[in-house]
Amino acid sequence: MINKKNRLISYDDTLQLVGTGRSAFVFRIKSTNKAMKIFFPNFTHIANEEEEIYEMLQYISYYPSIYEAGANYIVIDFIDGQTLFECMTYGKVITSVHIKEIDLALSLASARGLNPSDIHLRNIFLTSIGEIKIIDVARFRQTKDCVQWHNLKKAYQRHYVKAYFPKKISAPLLNMIAILYKKGLIPFYKT
Ligand SMILES: Nc1ncnc2c1ncn2[C@@H]1O[C@H](COP(=O)(O)OP(=O)(O)OP(=O)(O)O)[C@@H](O)[C@H]1O
Numbered sequence: 001m002i003n004k005k006n007r008l009i010s011y012d013d014t015l016q017l018v019g020t021g022r023s024a025f026v027f028r029i030k031s032t033n034k035a036m037k038i039f040f041p042n043f044t045h046i047a048n049e050e051e052e053i054y055e056m057l058q059y060i061s062y063y064p065s066i067y068e069a070g071a072n073y074i075v076i077d078f079i080d081g082q083t084l085f086e087c088m089t090y091g092k093v094i095t096s097v098h099i100k101e102i103d104l105a106l107s108l109a110s111a112r113g114l115n116p117s118d119i120h121l122r123n124i125f126l127t128s129i130g131e132i133k134i135i136d137v138a139r140f141r142q143t144k145d146c147v148q149w150h151n152l153k154k155a156y157q158r159h160y161v162k163a164y165f166p167k168k169i170s171a172p173l174l175n176m177i178a179i180l181y182k183k184g185l186i187p188f189y190k191t
């Protein structure tokens with residue numbers, strides 16, 4: 001149950017809230033390895049789009065499998081791990097091998113005729129057993145090219161890997177950098 005401002009008021013005992021995005025709440029269905037993404041009322045049309053894209057990505061291990069979908073929800077694998085955003089706030093080091101795996105995951109999606117988009121730190125997971133998983137694929141059929149992953153890699157290579165760069169950054173600071181990036185205020189990206 002949500003209120004008019006899309007704030008979560010209550011949910012069933014069989015669910016555990018594991019994430020909130022700009023368009024949905026995500027719950028783990030307790031005692032299973034499945035997650036249910038329930039879209040806010042204004043975003044329900046995305047359920048069907050995201051379902052179809054997950055179907056296109058079937059059997060690529062870098063993406064969760066899809067089990068079920070309805071008018072305002074999808075059910076996919078629950079991912080036991082941390083998003084890259086969380087990794088950075090906890091100080092878990094992201095290696096060049098992880099970056100290569102993400103590149104491979106995205107190229108496998110491209111090979112299936114998709115256009116990977118909206119690739120940001122909260123949509124990429126590093127699992128508890130060290131695998132990469134990518135979620136939130138709803139925009140993979142857009143035609144506009146998304147430069148987010150290109151820019152994240154550029155920042156990784158030019159800054160993150162350097163000894164001076166702190167491997168643990170507070171969430172408020174990381175969010176601030178994301179806001180400045182969105183506003184086009186980071187000079188590094190203008191070149
Ligand atoms: N399958 C999953 N297993 C574990 N956690 C998940 C899963 N799917 C989503 N989450 C968590 O929920 C958050 C929101 O999910 P998701 O990115 O799908 O929502 P969204 O509203 O489409 O996001 P965005 O704001 O990026 O558009 C994720 O950043 C992640 O922390």
Ligand SMILES: [Mg+2]
Pocket residue numbers: 021122123136
């Ligand atoms: Mg997301």
